[in-house]
Amino acid sequence: MNAGTGTATGVRLTDSGTLASHTWNGFTGMYIVLAPGQTAEGSTWAYIADFTEDVVRLQVEVTSAEPDAEPADNLVTITAPLTVVRGGFTGIAYGDYNRNHVLDPGEVLPGLRIQASGQGAGWSAETVTDSQGRFAFHDLLAGTWHVYPSSPDWTFTYPAVEVDGVSEPEVVLRGEYDITGWLTGSARLSAST
Numbered sequence: 001m002n003a004g005t006g007t008a009t010g011v012r013l014t015d016s017g018t019l020a021s022h023t024w025n026g027f028t029g030m031y032i033v034l035a036p037g038q039t040a041e042g043s044t045w046a047y048i049a050d051f052t053e054d055v056v057r058l059q060v061e062v063t064s065a066e067p068d069a070e071p072a073d074n075l076v077t078i079t080a081p082l083t084v085v086r087g088g089f090t091g092i093a094y095g096d097y098n099r100n101h102v103l104d105p106g107e108v109l110p111g112l113r114i115q116a117s118g119q120g121a122g123w124s125a126e127t128v129t130d131s132q133g134r135f136a137f138h139d140l141l142a143g144t145w146h147v148y149p150s151s152p153d154w155t156f157t158y159p160a161v162e163v164d165g166v167s168e169p170e171v172v173l174r175g176e177y178d179i180t181g182w183l184t185g186s187a188r189l190s191a192s193t
């Protein structure tokens with residue numbers, strides 16, 4: 001709010017803190033003009049970028065082109081307690097050779113690279129299945145994670161897993177072999193003489 005008696009031009013809002021990149025609705029890229037007594041509101045939505053402390057910190061500052069009679073009231077610092085929930089999930093990957101939708105002996109896929117990506121930017125993790133075809137992700141941020149097994153021979157659907165920090169869901173990754181890789185061959189025709 002412009003509490004002064006003169007018009008404020010070039011009013012802009014800047015902030016710093018532990019939030020990831022974000023923009024302010026109502027202020028983004030704009031210089032606002034405020035007549036005396038006029039109020040401007042902004043809102044924002046952001047992921048939290050820094051989890052190292054148990055607080056969310058946001059410092060918002062309003063500046064204008066004109067000298068401010070009282071610069072001290074232009075800065076607001078907000079802190080809120082932050083509880084970071086972490087959890088994980090486990091799973092097994094197999095290639096369903098006989099296409100019966102059942103994990104049969106000999107079908108587990110060891111050494112399979114598995115990626116997981118979460119809701120936030122840069123939320124990703126990766127692991128490799130062990131000799132039993134098993135894998136586990138721990139210490140992930142709670143939320144929806146998508147699982148991406150990668151194999152040149154097997155085609156998977158990419159399941160979504162809810163990580164809640166309470167229980168660790170078990171994910172079964174069933175691979176179907178890529179038929180295009182199995183149909184290569186050659187035919188030789190000969191004509192009778």
Ligand SMILES: [Ca+2]
Nearest residue numbers: 068070071074
């Ligand atoms: Ca002021």
Ligand SMILES: [Ca+2]
Nearest residue numbers: 096100102104
């Ligand atoms: Ca099977």
